[in-house]
């Protein structure tokens with residue numbers, strides 16, 4: 515569904531992405547892991563066309579994204595930090611985005627569970643961090659996209675919203691969607707992902723299935739935290 519080939523992105527002299535080769539298939543949940551600054555957000559933004567890599571290619575459903583921007587309609591994206599027009603009300607933001615995407619109805623369950631209606635009259639600049647996250651989460655799933663990309667989706671969410679979001683992610687997977695998620699919460703990786711990709715200094719260091727780590731002697735949590743420790747000092 516998504517193929518990434520020899521992708522490189524440099525900021526000044528810093529290699530944010532260093533020859534990244536990856537493949538993502540439909541119907542899987544992939545956790546993108548790595549220490550702060552390892553290139554996860556840069557990789558996700560490259561897939562969305564929000565960051566332009568110097569070299570390399572990204573193919574979505576076999577088409578090179580450099581040649582055709584329409585692929586973006588297939589993706590629901592929850593950014594690590596969202597920015598919406600500060601002076602608009604939530605209701606207005608939803609209407610604008612709905613009009614752009616030509617969507618008539620909202621998914622009631624999504625709006626109810628993420629308590630969106632109670633924020634309708636609030637301006638964006640009056641939203642708490644968690645409220646903004648809930649709005650972003652709702653927008654991500656609103657258009658029934660085939661590919662869902664979530665950059666630290668539960669950071670700052672209250673437990674009820676976080677639980678709903680996790681349930682929603684698993685439900686969307688059963689519809690055959692591809693879900694790519696970054697998180698620093700190890701229990702979420704265990705609960706959600708089929709496999710993980712571990713990045714360090716812009717490079718893909720490890721790609722593996724979650725089940726394999728679950729059966730290791732020292733357990734899943736320990737195996738993952740050992741990975742972080744190993745690369746912290748390398």
Ligand SMILES: Nc1ncnc2c1ncn2[C@@H]1O[C@H](COP(=O)(O)OP(=O)(O)OP(=O)(O)O)[C@@H](O)[C@H]1O
Nearest residue numbers: 525528530548549550551552553554555556557594
């Ligand atoms: N716009 C930018 N200008 C300059 N450097 C940048 C820019 N965006 C990212 N970087 C650098 O690129 C590297 C990768 O950043 P990125 O945001 O992709 O990391 P990350 O893995 O998502 O980290 P985190 O876990 O903290 O979200 C970092 O060293 C960061 O400082």
Ligand SMILES: [Mg+2]
Nearest residue numbers: 554555594665
């Ligand atoms: Mg990030």
